[in-house]
Amino acid sequence: MIEVNAVSKDFGGRKILRDLSFTVPDGRITALLGANGAGKTTCLRIIGGLLRADSGDVRLGGIDVGRDPMAARRQLGVVGDREGLYERLTVAEYLSLFATIQGLSGGVRDKALQAVREELELDDLWHRRTRGFSQGERMKVSLARAMVHQPQHLILDEPTRGLDVLAARLLRKTLLQLRDRGTTILFSSHVMSEVSELSDQVLVMSAGRIVGGGTPAELLAQTGCGNLEDTFVTLAYGTAGGQKEGAPAC
């Protein structure tokens, strides 16, 4: 379970996250939605231990990310807004390095590497250096790095951006398989079809706060909208289909 408790973050005096609280349940896929600049990446970076909150705390499986970042990291895989590949290393070398950093060795590490190689169809890329990789290739390697130590929690920042149809489909299939194995998944997205297909729970952020949350069906019922896009627009912007603020949305 991922618990975000009263997290706030300012940048240069601007309030980006405002007393943000939510829970991501185990074995479920949760989508984090919000307009550009709502604070999704900032929130995911804080959960991933890449950025410190000004106040509040984040717990992964009960471990406080701020107090025990190393223990938290072992429970977490991150696919960030930058892939962070090492361009001189082959895919095999890169993934082996990260598996080792996560404490895997010997036969256990070999098995883990083989598993992500098969699962993400990496055969053709395995012995290539990552320099010059396409967006889809970079994303696959980044996802493999996040998954290789089989973490309980996986967070992904707009994981399908720039992916072609087949690569996006492989990613969705992988996330659903991981969910069915019990992984706790939180991802941000602007693509409503993918959110509908993947999500057990949706969280909507606006100006650094959660303004709506629940299953897609619960959100539709809450807003009275007929589809997820109108529901999102209603919650995130206060209107749907360009209606004036305050008007009944759907």
Ligand SMILES: Nc1ncnc2c1ncn2[C@@H]1O[C@H](COP(=O)(O)OP(=O)(O)OP(=O)(O)O)[C@@H](O)[C@H]1O
């Ligand atoms: N390091 C930083 N320094 C200053 N401002 C920042 C920094 N990181 C983010 N911001 C600002 O915080 C706000 C939220 O940014 P964030 O990237 O979290 O939004 P987002 O919801 O992920 O947006 P998008 O959908 O466009 O990716 C933006 O106004 C952004 O300019």
